[in-house]
Amino acid sequence: MKGVFYGVGVGPGDPELITLKGYRVLREADVICSPKSRAEKEGIALSIVRSLLDIKQKVLELTFPMTNDKVELELYWDKAVRQILSLLKEGKKVAFITLGDPSLYSTYTYVLKKIKQAGSYPVETIPGVASFCACAAAANIPLAEGDEKLAIIPAVKDLDPLRLVLQNFENVVLMKIARNYPAVVKILAELGLKDQAIYASRCGMPDGFLKAGLPTLPEEMEELEEVQKDYLSLIIVKRSNYV
Amino acid sequence: MKGVFYGVGVGPGDPELITLKGYRVLREADVICSPKSRAEKEGIALSIVRSLLDIKQKVLELTFPMTNDKVELELYWDKAVRQILSLLKEGKKVAFITLGDPSLYSTYTYVLKKIKQAGSYPVETIPGVASFCACAAAANIPLAEGDEKLAIIPAVKDLDPLRLVLQNFENVVLMKIARNYPAVVKILAELGLKDQAIYASRCGMPDGFLKAGLPTLPEEMEELEEVQKDYLSLIIVKRSNYV
Numbered sequence: 249m250k251g252v253f254y255g256v257g258v259g260p261g262d263p264e265l266i267t268l269k270g271y272r273v274l275r276e277a278d279v280i281c282s283p284k285s286r287a288e289k290e291g292i293a294l295s296i297v298r299s300l301l302d303i304k305q306k307v308l309e310l311t312f313p314m315t316n317d318k319v320e321l322e323l324y325w326d327k328a329v330r331q332i333l334s335l336l337k338e339g340k341k342v343a344f345i346t347l348g349d350p351s352l353y354s355t356y357t358y359v360l361k362k363i364k365q366a367g368s369y370p371v372e373t374i375p376g377v378a379s380f381c382a383c384a385a386a387a388n389i390p391l392a393e394g395d396e397k398l399a400i401i402p403a404v405k406d407l408d409p410l411r412l413v414l415q416n417f418e419n420v421v422l423m424k425i426a427r428n429y430p431a432v433v434k435i436l437a438e439l440g441l442k443d444q445a446i447y448a449s450r451c452g453m454p455d456g457f458l459k460a461g462l463p464t465l466p467e468e469m470e471e472l473e474e475v476q477k478d479y480l481s482l483i484i485v486k487r488s489n490y491v
Numbered sequence: 492m493k494g495v496f497y498g499v500g501v502g503p504g505d506p507e508l509i510t511l512k513g514y515r516v517l518r519e520a521d522v523i524c525s526p527k528s529r530a531e532k533e534g535i536a537l538s539i540v541r542s543l544l545d546i547k548q549k550v551l552e553l554t555f556p557m558t559n560d561k562v563e564l565e566l567y568w569d570k571a572v573r574q575i576l577s578l579l580k581e582g583k584k585v586a587f588i589t590l591g592d593p594s595l596y597s598t599y600t601y602v603l604k605k606i607k608q609a610g611s612y613p614v615e616t617i618p619g620v621a622s623f624c625a626c627a628a629a630a631n632i633p634l635a636e637g638d639e640k641l642a643i644i645p646a647v648k649d650l651d652p653l654r655l656v657l658q659n660f661e662n663v664v665l666m667k668i669a670r671n672y673p674a675v676v677k678i679l680a681e682l683g684l685k686d687q688a689i690y691a692s693r694c695g696m697p698d699g700f701l702k703a704g705l706p707t708l709p710e711e712m713e714e715l716e717e718v719q720k721d722y723l724s725l726i727i728v729k730r731s732n733y734v
Binding site: 409 | 505509510511512592596601614616617620624627628629631635636637638639640642645648656
């Protein structure tokens with residue numbers, strides 16, 4: 249038996265939004281790898297899996313610090329890859345779980361690259377429902393229609409390119425919006441797009457939050473004060489004025 | 492009993508890529524609405540559902556012609572909405588199935604708008620795995636990492652904006668690429684991005700096709716001659732040179 253490495257997207261939060269394939273692969277896996285930040289007690293993806301499965305498999309928790317320090321991250325990726333390769337060598341089916349879709353802004357892709365480089369173990373990525381698809385669905389709005397373009401922008405550091413994107417794309421998703429929420433809302437207000445936006449946080453989770461139209465700073469945004477701090481938050485901007 | 496209208500994304504082609512929720516909603520539905528083009532014998536989404544379920548529910552086939560003529564389309568949307576509303580009035584659970592994710596370039600969103608306008612029936616959209624997520628997964632590559640942006644561009648008519656997007660986005664997905672494939676490949680070649688692209692057609696279906704690097708026109712593209720004609724084809728361009 250040769251080991252196999254799987255990346256499994258468990259979806260955006262609601263356990264029922266995992267695919268049949270992801271669910272099957274998790275049931276058949278020997279080991280479930282669960283990424284988590286240093287601060288977390290348990291990874292969110294693992295808690296989703298727990299509510300689906302009575303986990304009898306070995307769980308390998310892999311810590312990845314929330315940092316942009318590439319040198320530090322490399323150390324953690326390498327350590328995770330060594331542990332995974334050792335399991336693959338034993339012939340184990342190893343499933344690395346990840347929130348949303350594994351190909352979108354996931355630690356999985358860094359680990360995958362190193363697993364591919366390291367050896368000849370087969371790898372299979374099981375796609376998942378992306379967070380922005382789930383948020384649009386929860387709001388019953390289209391993300392993009394007909395000839396419209398869609399831009400996905402992660403936690404923006406340099407806000408200048410954002411203006412250009414907002415002016416040229418009919419639909420924009422701003423991911424991981426917590427850190428720079430006030431600055432982004434200011435730009436949206438300047439461009440007259442504040443009321444054509446939806447704010448979503450932890451969409452599909454029990455404490456999920458969804459709001460059409462963004463409150464003006466600072467008076468109206470009390471309600472958002474808490475939720476906007478969440479890492480799993482995004483804004484969908486629709487220039488077509490659908491919201 | 493009040494009728495409920497569901498939009499169910501059945502995923503990109505592989506029947507196992509439907510969500511647990513989508514699968515449950517389809518089993519519990521009274522009527523399954525299946526969109527199809529005039530040319531199709533049966534919609535692709537319905538054939539995916541057939542391979543999952545022994546369909547005992549009523550199937551309502553809804554024809555939407557492949558045209559950009561808004562006036563003609565309105566007639567077909569209105570006809571579909573009338574039929575759906577009549578079922579909702581009877582208290583039926585009506586599930587409108589759609590390939591991939593319902594919020595992305597789906598006829599569902601036009602029908603949804605009119606259902607919402609027409610009455611007070613509850614609607615629920617069940618998100619699905621987007622085709623581009625499935626293609627990236629099949630190729631075991633990331634769609635976007637870290638601070639990278641991702642642009643989703645549908646069947647491009649005006650190719651000028653495409654150059655700008657390709658120069659400013661680290662990752663670009665070109666959807667429904669069949670019609671203008673040669674022109675798009677020419678632009679990619681000019682920008683030196685031809686070898687950093689993946690071409691995928693009917694990803695996850697039995698006749699699916701995936702190829703890293705785009706053949707130069709016209710000598711090397713014989714293999715693509717057939718597949719490129721397919722409506723369900725896309726190109727993923729990665730400027731980070733990952734492919």
